[in-house]
Amino acid sequence: xxxxxxxxxxxxxxxxxxxxxxxxxxxxxxxxxxxxxxxxxxxxxxxxxxxxxxxxxxxxxxxxxxxxxxxxxxxxxxxxxxxxxxxxxxxxxxxxxxxxxxxxxxxxxxxxxxxxxxxxxxxxxxxxxxxxxxxxxxxxxxxxxxxxxxxxxxxxxxxxxxxxxxxxxxxxxxxxxxxxxxxxxxxxxxxxxxxxxxxxxxxxxxxxxxxxxxxxxxxxxxxxxxxxxxxxxxxxxxxxxxxxxxxxxxxxxxxxxxxxxxxxxxxxxxxxxxxxxxxxxxxxxxxx
Ligand code: ATR
Numbered sequence: 146x147x148x149x150x151x152x153x154x155x156x157x158x159x160x161x162x163x164x165x166x167x168x169x170x171x172x173x174x175x176x177x178x179x180x181x182x183x184x185x186x187x188x189x190x191x192x193x194x195x196x197x198x199x200x201x202x203x204x205x206x207x208x209x210x211x212x213x214x215x216x217x218x219x220x221x222x223x224x225x226x227x228x229x230x231x232x233x234x235x236x237x238x239x240x241x242x243x244x245x246x247x248x249x250x251x252x253x254x255x256x257x258x259x260x261x262x263x264x265x266x267x268x269x270x271x272x273x274x275x276x277x278x279x280x281x282x283x284x285x286x287x288x289x290x291x292x293x294x295x296x297x298x299x300x301x302x303x304x305x306x307x308x309x310x311x312x313x314x315x316x317x318x319x320x321x322x323x324x325x326x327x328x329x330x331x332x333x334x335x336x337x338x339x340x341x342x343x344x345x346x347x348x349x350x351x352x353x354x355x356x357x358x359x360x361x362x363x364x365x366x367x368x369x370x371x372x373x374x375x376x377x378x379x380x381x382x383x384x385x386x387x388x389x390x391x392x393x394x395x396x397x398x399x400x401x402x403x404x405x406x407x408x409x410x411x412x413x414x415x416x417x418x419x420x421x422x423x424x425x426x427x428x429x430x431x432x433x
Contacts, residue, residue, distance in 0.1 A: 150186075150188070153183065155188065155189075155190055156188050158188065159188050159189050159190055160187070160188065160189040160190075160214045160414055160415055161189065161190050161192075161211070161212065161213045161214060162178065162189070162190070162191045162192075162213060162214050162215050162216060162217075162410070162414045162415070163175070163190075163191055163192040163193065163194040163208075163213070163216050163217070164191075164192075164193055164194060164216065164217040164218070164219055165194045165196045165201070165204065165205070165208075165216050165217070165218050165219070165222060166194075166195070166196070166218070166219035166220060166221075166222060167195060167196055167197050167198055167221065167222070168195060169193045169194060169195045169196075169219065170193065170195070172193060172219060173403065173429050174191070174193075174217055174219075174407060175191055175192060175193050176428070176429055177403075177404060177407055177425070177429050178191035178407065178411060179191055180425055180428050180429070181411055181415075181417075181419040181425075182415065184419070185415070185417050185419065187415050187416075187417070189214075189414070189415050194208070194216065196222070198221060198222060198225065201222050201225050201226075201229075202225075202229055205226070205229055205246065205254070206229075208248070209248040209252065209254065213248055214247065214248060214413070214414035214415070215245065215246055215247040215248055215410060215413060215414045216245075216246050217244055217245055217246075217407070217410055218243055218244055218245070218246060219244070220289070223242035223243060223244055223258075223289065224241065224242050226242075226243035226244075226246060226256055227241070227242065227243050227256065229246075229254060229256075230243060230246065230254045230255065230256030231253040231254050231255070232253060232254075232255050232256065233255075233256045233257075234255075234256065234257040234258065236257070236258050236261060236262075236293075236296060236300075237256050237257050237258040239292075239296050239323065240258045240260065240261065240292045240293045240296050241292055241322065242258055242260075242289065242292070242293075243256035243257065243258055244257070244258050244259060244260055244406065245257040245258065245259050245409060245410040245413075247410070247413050247414070257409065257410075258293060259406045259407075259408070259409045259410065260290070260293035260294075260402070260406050261293040261294065261296050261297030261300075262297070262405065262406060262408075262409060263401075263402040263403065263404070263405035263406025263407070263408075264293060264294050264297050264347075264376070264402045264405075264406075265277075265297050265301065266401070266405035266408070266421075267374075267397060267399075267400075267401030267402045267404070267405050268372070268374060268397055270401060270405070270421065271397040271398075271401060272372055272395055272397055275345075275372060276344075277298060277301035277302060277303050277345070278301065278302035278303060278304060279344050280304065280342065280343060280344030280345070280371075281303075281304060281305040281306070281307060281342060281343050281344065281345075282298050282303050282305070282306050282307070282343060282344065282345040282346070282347065283306075283307045283309070283336065283339050283340055283343045283345070283346045283347070284298075284306055284307070284308050284309070284347050284349060285309055285310075285336060285346070285347065285348045285349060285350055285360070285362070286309075286310055286348065286349035286350035286351075286352075287308060287310035287312070287315040287316040287318075287319045287349075288310075288315075288349065288350065288351070290349045290376050291308070291310075291319060291349040292319060292323070294347055294349055294376070295308070295319065295323055295328060296323065298345075299323070299325050299327060299328075303327065303345075304327060305327050305329060306327055306328045306329065307329050307331050307336075307339040307343070308320060308328055308329065308330050308331065309330075309331045309332065309333050309335075309336040309339065310330075310333060310350075311333045311350075313330065313332060313333065316330045317330050336362060337362055337363040337364070337365075337366055338366060340364065340366040340367040340371075341366045341367075341368075342368065343367060343368065343371050344368070344370070344371050344372065345371060345372050345373075345374070346364075346367065346371060346372070346373045346374070346389075347374050347375075347376070348360055348374070348375040348376065348377065348383070348385050349376050351377070352377075353375060353377045353380075353383035353384055353385055354377045354379060354383075355379050355380060359384040360383065360384060360385045361384075362385065364388055364389060364392060364394070367389075367392075367394065369392065369393045369394055370394075370395075371394055371395075372394070372395045372396070372397065373385065373386060373389035373394050373395070373396050373397075374386075374396065374397040374398070374399065375398060375399045376399040376402055377399050378398060378399035378400040378402075378403060381398045381399075381400060381430070382398065383398075383399075386398060400426055400429070400430070401421060401426075403429075404421045404425060404426065404429065405421055407419075408421070
């Protein structure tokens with residue numbers, strides 16, 4: 146779409162959105178949404194909104210009162226947003242966190258969580274033959290990011306999820322909250338044994354991220370057909386993915402999850418379901 150506004154100035158009816166977090170300077174969301182706004186020639190703006198946790202509630206209400214269409218919410222405010230919303234989507238309630246808030250015309254705050262959607266859409270785009278119901282999944286990690294992955298996999302008919310976390314209690318708590326007998330908690334040290342017969346492996350820990358230790362796991366028991374994916378995307382090729390690729394497993398990196406999770410918010414606020422393309426991936430990763 147060609148814009149008749151080459152200077153991309155805002156108008157009096159621009160749609161406004163942004164990402165709230167503390168800190169928020171690391172967030173790639175303004176670049177991502179900004180790319181789509183320019184690509185589709187939309188009269189809108191998506192801005193970083195650094196908000197200290199103690200000001201979160203007041204800031205959220207202020208943004209609504211300022212006429213914003215909605216906001217994304219990032220760490221550490223994803224859980225804080227839950228009680229502030231007047232309505233929660235089923236998936237937000239089950240995941241226990243909100244990453245997308247839409248301000249309805251009547252002033253109500255509608256909370257959603259699109260992380261699981263992003264996780265699934267990334268795999269569907271990058272591995273179109275994926276069949277989530279075809280076999281057990283192994284999920285590593287029981288931190289903030291794992292719940293969206295668990296709920297998404299369960300909803301797609303995954304027959305069994307083997308969940309391993311360094312701190313076993315945390316995995317047990319997550320399993321008890323989601324309450325689905327298909328989640329089997331296993332001990333972290335025996336996670337390599339749980340790879341036998343798996344069709345999907347997902348790392349949701351912070352291991353492998355820049356500045357963090359590597360995720361060291363012996364993949365020798367994993368079927369070569371199993372898809373291996375990582376929600377870490379910095380670096381794009383984590384050690385887990387390098388190791389999996391070297392032994393012939395299909396792999397999908399974690400960047401697409403970030404890009405796809407942004408689509409529902411963009412669609413609601415700006416009216417277009419935007420496309421995730423290689424050009425977008427390159428743009429989001431480029432430093433300038
Ligand atoms: P987030 O909310 O961003 O996911 P988090 O809740 O701290 O962050 O979760 C980090 C995940 O990485 C957890 O599963 C954590 O395991 P613990 O629950 O035992 O802390 C996992 N993790 C971090 N460092 C780890 C390490 N050195 N070995 C194994 N797991 C690790």
